[in-house]
Amino acid sequence: MSPKKYYFxxxxxxxxxxxxxxxxxxxxxxxxSTTTTRYTIETGRKQYLLRSWDPYYAPNVRRRQGIxxxxxxxxxxxxxxxxxxSDEGEYRYKSLCLVTDGLAIAFMVFGLMFIGDxxxxxxxxxxxxxxxxxxxxxxMIASAIAFRPNKLLRSVRIIGFDPGMQYVLLAFENxxxxxxxxxxxxxxxxxVSWVLKA
Numbered sequence: 651m652s653p654k655k656y657y658f659x660x661x662x663x664x665x666x667x668x669x670x671x672x673x674x675x676x677x678x679x680x681x682x683s684t685t686t687t688r689y690t691i692e693t694g695r696k697q698y699l700l701r702s703w704d705p706y707y708a709p710n711v712r713r714r715q716g717i718x719x720x721x722x723x724x725x726x727x728x729x730x731x732x733x734x735x736s737d738e739g740e741y742r743y744k745s746l747c748l749v750t751d752g753l754a755i756a757f758m759v760f761g762l763m764f765i766g767d768x769x770x771x772x773x774x775x776x777x778x779x780x781x782x783x784x785x786x787x788x789x790m791i792a793s794a795i796a797f798r799p800n801k802l803l804r805s806v807r808i809i810g811f812d813p814g815m816q817y818v819l820l821a822f823e824n825x826x827x828x829x830x831x832x833x834x835x836x837x838x839x840x841x842v843s844w845v846l847k848a
Contacts, residue, residue, distance in 0.1 A: 653846040662809055662819045663828060665839040667691075667723050670818075673830045676730040677805040677822065683728030687735050691723040691808065691818070723815075727806060735802045747793045754789035757782040810845070819845070 674683045729735070761782030768775050799807075805827075809819040819842060822828040832839055 655844050656847055657844045658821075658842075660821065660825070661828075661841040661843045662821050663831060663839050664812075664817050664819055664842045665831075665835055667816060667818050669835070669838045670725060671834050672725070672727045673827070673834045674728050675827065675830065676733055677727065677824060677827050678733040678801045679730060680824065680827065681730040681732075684731050685729060685734050686726045687729050687802065689725040689727055689803075689806070689808075691725065723818075727802070729802060733802050735800055744796050747789075747796045750789050751793055754782075754786040758786035761786075 675681065676683055761779040764779045765775050765783075768779075805823045807821040807823075809821050811818050820831075822831065832841070
């Protein structure tokens with residue numbers, strides 16, 4: 651299969667992972683940065699919802715089972731206080747959403763069965779069956795909010811890597827931040843408007 655050429659509406663930035671430096675302004679709002687946040691890139695292995703489920707997370711488990719440390723790259727992004735991002739507590743919220751979604755689906759199935767029964771017998775639809783349907787809809791909305799990327803992750807998106815994991819393709823939502831980023835990394839970055847993909 652021959653590789654295809656993919657074009658991008660906005661140019662991406664191809665930058666060396668080992669030498670990348672982010673400007674000292676916030677990528678979301680453009681304000682001067684006051685702190686840094688970590689954007690961890692893990693490649694080549696299974697992703698877990700909770701860190702406690704991940705055998706790579708506990709060093710003593712890695713040593714005991716002889717597990718090799720995964721290929722990790724950490725990007726230090728300068729941000730303002732308003733857009734500082736930390737994933738502490740996020741996993742608990744996502745886990746709660748998954749449990750609630752499971753219950754909501756079960757309740758919805760029962761609700762639909764009772765609604766179908768009521769329609770087939772020409773009876774009024776039970777009020778509590780409609781509550782189950784509304785509970786399911788609210789649960790899906792809460793999950794969509796929980797699992798969507800935050801403002802920082804929408805402002806700096808990782809599009810892909812080269813085969814050797816030496817370079818990363820970044821998409822910036824703010825064009826002026828992209829220009830400042832290119833000036834900050836003059837020898838290690840370049841604009842890319844297309845890529846070849848197998």
